[in-house]
Amino acid sequence: ELSTCGCSRARRPAELPRDWLWGGCGDNLEYGYRFSREFVDAREREQTVLKGSHEHLLQQMNIHNNEAGRRIVSDLADVQCKCHGVSGSCSMKTCWLQLADFRKVGDALKEKYDSAAAMKLNTRGKLVQMHSKFNPPTSHDLVYVEPSPDYCLKNQSTGSLGTVGRLCNKTSEGMDGCELMCCGRGYDQYKAQIVERCHCKFHWCCYVKCKRCTKIVDQFVCK
The missing domain is CATH 3.30.2460.20 (Wnt (Wingless and Int-1), C-terminal domain)
Structure with a gap:
């Protein structure tokens, strides 16, 4: 039971009309981000691997991709609103922050998968791009260290x-x-x-x- 997971504390968007209410119980992105980082990354961070080894390479890749996934989910969250008023007049609106549906997130991840960057470890044990002629991946991009098999x-x-x-x-x-x-x-x-x-x-x-x-x-x- 997640007793500390309350409603979102996100600030009211500046572009929201002044007569619209910012409230409801929006999705708590900050809590979800922290919890998923601790939970999903735990296996990678608790695993002891030899620096520069193939296992270390996989570990760094997984940590990077986990973070990219979290950022994509956060970026796709959007403001949702509900009308109030007599006979559906919508004289007032209440708005809140809501996560995107799974299909939208999945489509975004599929696009990132199709454009994932090939990576390797440098001498300091850090992930670097294998082909320097391309733009380096950002924290929102997916990376890979092994080519996909021939399906x-x-x-x-x-x-x-x-x-x-x-x-x-x-x-x-x-x-x-x-x-x-x-x-x-x-x-x-x-x-x-x-x-x-x-x-x-x-x-x-x-x-x-x-x-x-x-x-x-x-x-x-x-x-």
Whole structure:
């Protein structure tokens, strides 16, 4: 039980209209930041590793990425407001600070993941960028010290199942598209028979009854 985790004490934003109330019980970002740093980083900070070793490199990477994650969550927090007044007139508003939803945070982290910087240890045991021609990562950026495995091919040591035999979307330009999913190997097209619910009707009271329809669709599978 987190007895010391009260409401947010964040200052009223300067851009908030004067007749709007700053209150409610906003998310306590400061407490959450401190608690997550103590809890999530504990394993890394309590672990004794040899300076300059591969374990030390991984430790420094994890500490950096943990901090980047916390900062991203804090940066995405935004002001939320609720209207008050007779018959929804919204003559008064109460506003508070609220964390972003998980989807928004996840999308931001995915963007950071896609642009993560390769790092190594210098002679003093500090993380430095492997390729100096790029801008150095900030405390809001993610870093890595080992390249990702080739997920296109099956690899038992990493648990990757590869993409051979995976269904793909011929019309998509995203990660589920055949061009990306099949890693340039091409794909096979075939007809498949699927059964789905159809002609659904609501019956009083209270259930929905559907028929089962069969149709033939085109499916695409990675070679």
